[in-house]
Amino acid sequence: MVVNDVSAEFHEFFERHHAELARFAHLLTGEAESADDLAADALVALWQRWDRVRSADHRVAYARGVVANMARSRVRSAVRERRRIALFWAPRSDRTEGPDVAAVVDVRQALRRLPDRKRACVVLRHALDLTEKETALALGISVGTVKSQTSKGMAELERILGARAGELVGGGN
Template sequence: MRARDDAEFTEFAATMIRPLRRTAFLMCGDWHRAEDAAQDALVKVYRRWNRIERREGVRSYAHRAVVTSVLDQGRKPWRRERLNDPDDAALVVPDVGGPVDNRLMVVKALAQLPPSQRACVVLRYYNDLSVDETADILGVSAGGVKSQTSRGLDRLRQLIGHPERSAS
């Protein structure tokens, strides 16, 4: 890779590591696994840096890579952990400026969603991606994203204790 490309990638990685780590954490509920997934995603981006379309393609590819990495980690037998362990509360970085209890409740509820629903909810509402962007990242149709997101939100409402659907 040329020095200019190396500098571009370094700038991209510095900008994207936090959002990728946050996405991975919301999908797996473990900061250590999230860090691994974010780094794996950046390695995949680095390997294809010269072939990825630079406009929005590189961000989309990075998100796809982190989602794939988290899902792959979860398939490994030694990684099948549940967030129900009381010691897992220590893994969550305290949020000094906001309601920690609500955040923990949402993270635990997200962990109980099936992987496809969790990925759709995280990408749509935590990463603020469109239906089409989410569909592209996950490799599914826009209708699939809509249905998985709807089911995921309904399940989250049940888990959190707000079964009624708010009018949007």
């Protein structure tokens, strides 16, 4: 395959999967404004390794894994930065030990409260309707881990959101 054919192949992959990857990034991070950038960054990373990616059995699963890893890194960086800012600006006498309880909790806030792997499993299974096998491939984990992490994640969401968590997260899946 000549370079132009390889470029065309990647371009077709990009056009076909960018929107889904951006939606996945949005659901993982809760940030609509940066989801498109995250998906584009992941696709740039894929292009840089396209010779390996194109020989993979499950290119889209590989791409989802890259998005999940990049989202995890961004969320962790943002959390660290917020903590630094809060520590720098927080008056020492106003510190409280208890957590703030929001009056209204939406699904995105509830998803952000889940650990990375549970959140990714719940989003892939219930919001994107992937099978357990497809989710396992995307995250590089076993099907059994997908099952347990999804179950535990949904239980946590039910605790946070109430009995309608499944309906709210995945439209009733």
